[in-house]
Amino acid sequence: MKIAVIGAKGLPPKQGGVEHYCAEVYPRMVKQGHSVDLFARSSYTDCSWQDRYDYQGVQVISLPSLSLRGVDAFVTSALGAIAASATKYDIIHFHALGPSLFTCFPRLVNTAKIVVTCQGLDWQRAKWGSFSTRIIQMGEKAAVRFAHGLIVVSNVLQTYFLQTYGRNTVYIPNAPARYGESDPNFGYGTQLGLEQKRYILFLGRLVPEKRPDLLVDAFSALNPVGWKLVLAGGVSDTKSFTSQLLEKVANNPNIVFAGELRGQRLWEIVRGAGLFVLP
CATH class of the missing domain: 3.40.50.2000 (Glycogen Phosphorylase B;)
Structure with a gap:
């Protein structure tokens, strides 16, 4: 066809x-x-x-x-x-x-x-x-x-x-993509200050309808000992929302903005997560 x-x-x-x-x-x-x-x-x-x-x-x-x-x-x-x-x-x-x-x-x-x-x-x-x-x-x-x-x-x-x-x-539901090989030593994650299986991952565009702000509020309220929150994703016509989100977490060292990830870095961070959350 x-x-x-x-x-x-x-x-x-x-x-x-x-x-x-x-x-x-x-x-x-x-x-x-x-x-x-x-x-x-x-x-x-x-x-x-x-x-x-x-x-x-x-x-x-x-x-x-x-x-x-x-x-x-x-x-x-x-x-x-x-x-x-x-x-x-x-x-x-x-x-x-x-x-x-x-x-x-x-x-x-x-x-x-x-x-x-x-x-x-x-x-x-x-x-x-x-x-x-x-x-x-x-x-x-x-x-x-x-x-x-x-x-x-x-x-x-x-x-x-x-x-x-x-x-x-x-x-027809979407299926997860097949990931390639990533760094077994978790090098990029270590650069971000992360420990394998000890962080919560949000993966998606930082837009209001995906509610990353809700996840930030929940994480801040629970403050789980030894865990970090990673927000990984790009901006889509929502710079104002992202700026407000950054201001909200500026003083919390346990919340990491990883930006938009691709390729081996993406695969590494996904594989290393202890919990994946999409509000």
Whole structure:
């Protein structure tokens, strides 16, 4: 099959669940004999418009974008949908509700099957203003109306679409990635002042809806002897929230900000954790 992908920032993944999902799934599909074109943002790929490059067999096509929150995704998704509509694909796979606003384009002019994967109700995220929230809600309704298939990653989302729209969905939970080899001596963890199996790990973007602040409050209240709390993750249009979080823990030496981790450092810190918590 020939497959187009719309809604991801690009590859390789830097941060964000959609990008990591794409990095795991589409190279595997290519190995099975399928052809995959992923329409990406030039602001993410650092490539010129319409530049193409290969990522583990996936053709990444860089599209024009604007480095403005929300506008970037809107522009690239629209252009990707138009480009995909003008090409003969078997499947056009949209990720997230915002980009799904443009499912109408290929549905009206193309014979491709439209598939939408919903990883969450993005309009509930605190970072979006009222206008962006309305756009995302319109994307949700477009996904329900125009998609031939709708995939959700949780039973809660499956219930939501059934009760709200009477729409049946396919539940496919995300699986953990397979990690490679990491330092058996726990070198990077030692640099951070950590002891194996004696720290709690939060791994994810530092955004309000993931509630790292709640975890910080709980850890500070319990103050477990001999344990540390590690917050590992990047920032996603939430610099103000992150700054407040940093101020909150500034005087607690047992709370460590590790930043965004990748590769062997990520694998090492995950393997060394005594407890993984996602509020």
